[in-house]
Amino acid sequence: MAQYEAVIGLEVHVELKTNTKIFCNSSTEFGADPNHHVCPVCLGLPGVLPVINKKVVEYAIKAGLALNCKIAPFSKFDRKNYYYPDLPKNYQISQYDLPIAEHGQLEINLDGETKRIGITRVHMEEDAGKLVHQGTISTTPYSLVDYNRTGVPLIEIVSEPDMRSPEEAVAYLEKLKAIIQYTEVSDCKMQEGSLRCDANISVRPVGQVEFGTKTELKNMNSFKALHKAITYEIERQIDVLDEGGQVVQETRTWDEDKGVTLPLRSKEEAHDYRYFPDPDLVPLVISEAWVDEIRASLPELPDERKARFVNEYGLPEYDALVLTSTRELADYFEQCVELFNNPKTVSNWVMGDLARMMNATGREIGAVRIKPAQLAEMLKLLDKGTISGKIAKTVFEEMFNTGKDPGVIVEEKGLVQISDEGKIEKIVSDVIAANPKSVEDYRGGKKQAIGFLVGQVMKATKGKANPGLVNKLLKEKLDS
Amino acid sequence: MLSPKEVEHVALLARLKLTDEEKETYRRQLSDILDNFRKLQDLDTENIPPTAHVLPLQNVFREDRVGGHMAVEKVLANAPQRQDNFFKVPKIV
Numbered sequence: 001m002a003q004y005e006a007v008i009g010l011e012v013h014v015e016l017k018t019n020t021k022i023f024c025n026s027s028t029e030f031g032a033d034p035n036h037h038v039c040p041v042c043l044g045l046p047g048v049l050p051v052i053n054k055k056v057v058e059y060a061i062k063a064g065l066a067l068n069c070k071i072a073p074f075s076k077f078d079r080k081n082y083y084y085p086d087l088p089k090n091y092q093i094s095q096y097d098l099p100i101a102e103h104g105q106l107e108i109n110l111d112g113e114t115k116r117i118g119i120t121r122v123h124m125e126e127d128a129g130k131l132v133h134q135g136t137i138s139t140t141p142y143s144l145v146d147y148n149r150t151g152v153p154l155i156e157i158v159s160e161p162d163m164r165s166p167e168e169a170v171a172y173l174e175k176l177k178a179i180i181q182y183t184e185v186s187d188c189k190m191q192e193g194s195l196r197c198d199a200n201i202s203v204r205p206v207g208q209v210e211f212g213t214k215t216e217l218k219n220m221n222s223f224k225a226l227h228k229a230i231t232y233e234i235e236r237q238i239d240v241l242d243e244g245g246q247v248v249q250e251t252r253t254w255d256e257d258k259g260v261t262l263p264l265r266s267k268e269e270a271h272d273y274r275y276f277p278d279p280d281l282v283p284l285v286i287s288e289a290w291v292d293e294i295r296a297s298l299p300e301l302p303d304e305r306k307a308r309f310v311n312e313y314g315l316p317e318y319d320a321l322v323l324t325s326t327r328e329l330a331d332y333f334e335q336c337v338e339l340f341n342n343p344k345t346v347s348n349w350v351m352g353d354l355a356r357m358m359n360a361t362g363r364e365i366g367a368v369r370i371k372p373a374q375l376a377e378m379l380k381l382l383d384k385g386t387i388s389g390k391i392a393k394t395v396f397e398e399m400f401n402t403g404k405d406p407g408v409i410v411e412e413k414g415l416v417q418i419s420d421e422g423k424i425e426k427i428v429s430d431v432i433a434a435n436p437k438s439v440e441d442y443r444g445g446k447k448q449a450i451g452f453l454v455g456q457v458m459k460a461t462k463g464k465a466n467p468g469l470v471n472k473l474l475k476e477k478l479d480s
Numbered sequence: 481m482l483s484p485k486e487v488e489h490v491a492l493l494a495r496l497k498l499t500d501e502e503k504e505t506y507r508r509q510l511s512d513i514l515d516n517f518r519k520l521q522d523l524d525t526e527n528i529p530p531t532a533h534v535l536p537l538q539n540v541f542r543e544d545r546v547g548g549h550m551a552v553e554k555v556l557a558n559a560p561q562r563q564d565n566f567f568k569v570p571k572i573v
Contacts, residue, residue: 018544025547034565035555039548043555054541076532083495085569098532132566144566147555272493282537 004203004241006234007211008169009161012176013154014186015127015194016059021151022126023050023093023281028153030192034146042126042151044089050280052077056124056153057100057284059185061294063155064101064122066183066301067176071291075100077124077281080273085145086128094156096275099123100284106179107303108171109321117172118160127152155185161200161211166230170223173197174325178302182327190222199230202247203237212237213247217261219254229254233261305330313343322351328365332372339376342383349375353393357400369403370396378406386410388417390463419466421473424457427465428473431456442478450474481511 021028024041041048061071078096104119129150133140157176163169177188177195188195202214217233220226232254237247252261300308302324309320309330324330329350336346354375358368378399382392387410398409410416418424431453432439441449450471457470487507491498498506552565561568 020542020544020546023542025542025545026549027546033552035552035567036565037549038555039550043550051540051542053544055544057541074532081493083493085567085572133571140571143569143571144563145569146566272489274493277532279533281533282535282540283532285538 003206004234004238005164005206006166006230007161007202007204007214008163008165008230009200010159010163010169010172011198011200012157012159012173013127013196013198014063014157014180014188016056016153016155017184017186018053018055018059018153020053022053022056022124022153023151026151032148034144035148037148038150042088043147050093052281052284053153057286058294059153059183060100060122060124060155061286061291062183062298063157063180063185064104065291065295065298066179067101067104067106067119067122067157069101069104069119069122071101071286072098073286073288074098074283075286076283077278078275079278080125080275082273084128085143086131086150088129088147088150092126092128093278093281094125094275095123100286106172106175108168108175110167110171115162115168117162117168120158120160122155122157125154125156126150127154161202166227166234169199169230170227173223173226175302178325178327182299182301184299184327197226199226199233201230201233201237203234203241212241213249215247215249215261216251217254218251218264219256221256225254225256228259229261232259236261299327309333309343313337313347315343315347319344319347319351323347326365332365332368335372336376336379339373340379340383342379345379346375349379349396353396354400357397361400368400370399371403374399374403374405381406381410385419385466386416388463388465388467390458390467391415391417394463415464417466418461418464419469421469424461424465424469425473427457427460428470428477431460432474432477439478450478453478482507482514 015028018028020026021042024039026039026042027037029037041050064071075095075098077093079091080094080096081091083090099121101122102120104122105116106119107114107116127149129145129147132144132146134142159172163172180186180195181188186194190196197220199217199220200214201217202212204210204212215233215237217229220229233252240247248263251264253264254261306317306320306324309315309323310317313320315323322329323333333346333350336350337343340346354368354370357363358365375396378387378392378395381387381395382389387395391410394413395406395409395415398404398413399406402409435453435456438449438452442453453474454467454470457465457474458467484503484507487498487503487510490510491503491506556562556565556567559567
């Protein structure tokens with residue numbers, strides 16, 4: 001049986017974070033009452049004139065630059081014609097042959113390897129409205145249309161077919177999301193639909209240069225869904241070919257509940273878009289000065305920031321990669337390090353306990369109640385020996401759940417570490433007296449028996465005894 | 481001359497239902513129109529840049545400031561069917 005390799009390209013739609021729509025001054029605010037954020041322009045009423053929002057062009061250029069694209073000196077808008085109720089004009093204003101940005105790339109890191117993924121183009125277009133169904137699209141008796149989203153600005157980012165596995169596709173989308181979030185032109189929330197991803201997938205026998213027939217995959221609403229859908233589709237296509245069949249070029253939708261991809265519509269007829277230049281909109285001539293100005297406004301991007309974290313803070317590559325995966329997390333880390341200058345310790349807490357608690361509660365970094373200054377404060381308490389490492393974990397959890405200052409928690413719960421030699425010495429003596437067997441073992445050469453005795457002292461002090469001191473005092477007494 | 485199949489394809493894209501008679505009429509009329517436009521191909525356009533727009537204008541921008549919205553009753557005034565504040569349409573799969 002032939003060995004196959006997958007060829008994957010992604011088309012990503014990103015909603016831009018502007019105040020108003022792309023061609024009119026209706027609000028883009030999310031969650032308004034149905035059909036309340038509309039005007040004659042986005043409703044496509046006769047006689048209206050769309051005018052491009054300058055911020056949209058600026059954001060598209062910014063995204064293009066962040067993705068290492070060349071910005072087109074001359075760009076224009078075109079009409080993409082199709083009939084669907086989410087599109088009141090029966091055409092979508094998009095960009096066809098002269099997109100705002102082309103020929104970019106980004107780098108993905110997977111298993112310690114770096115791979116370059118090409119970006120074919122970035123173009124601007126308007127979003128369509130939202131169809132509300134009762135139940136699913138196949139069972140609903142009719143559809144309800146809300147045009148609030150119609151005309152919300154989008155950029156579509158098209159990759160080269162450079163990915164070869166579901167893992168690479170996910171890594172690409174993660175990196176793309178991070179870069180776009182760093183530029184702050186979009187918040188890229190997959191669940192709210194401000195980041196949407198379609199995948200073009202084909203398979204070919206290993207060694208073959210020509211691409212196989214591709215299918216277009218839609219409706220993946222999370223990174224997990226993207227991974228599962230692509231994995232399924234690759235296997236499905238290989239099965240078709242192994243059974244002597246042919247892959248049909250079509251659009252398929254990912255059914256999350258059933259865990260399968262299903263055909264959506266036949267491509268030939270439905271995709272005859274008859275693009276032509278939109279006569280309502282005049283061309284864009286982008287000056288070098290404007291591009292330079294936008295370039296100067298670009299923030300430090302994930303790759304640069306990662307390199308700086310390695311150089312400036314002496315962090316391992318892996319720590320730097322994880323910490324810079326989102327701008328918010330990297331900001332959090334840096335704010336903390338500014339107040340507690342031990343980067344590796346801060347990194348361990350952020351990547352360890354903080355990440356674990358965030359995963360457990362499904363909370364994003366923006367919703368974490370521990371402020372960077374509070375984490376720094378706790379690390380200072382730990383550093384000074386006011387609290388033990390074990391107690392620190394308890395304090396941290398309490399901080400995560402309540403947002404209280406570490407000092408307050410330590411005081412309220414009486415968690416201050418006992419470093420009073422006299423106090424500990426007394427408990428050590430009691431423990432030695434109460435556990436003659438372990439003492440005998442230790443003195444007889446089973447040195448590991450001391451671990452049990454340390455545990456007993458810690459238990460007697462509810463974990464508050466300074467472990468270094470306990471060890472020292474125990475050894476002194478046992479060895480004497 | 482356009483083929484009957486091409487006419488049917490264009491009609492489908494425009495969501496038009498045509499009788500056989502109409503198909504034949506449009507086949508002739510559309511072919512005439514296309515033939516007329518084809519005459520433009522005779523012109524030498526070697527040194528003429530492609531025209532993106534007929535007006536000598538570029539970079540007409542709008543600032544990103546929210547303006548007024550239409551009252552929802554006005555929005556839905558011409559809706560053939562509505563439910564609450566939604567347009568109600570046949571489902572299209």
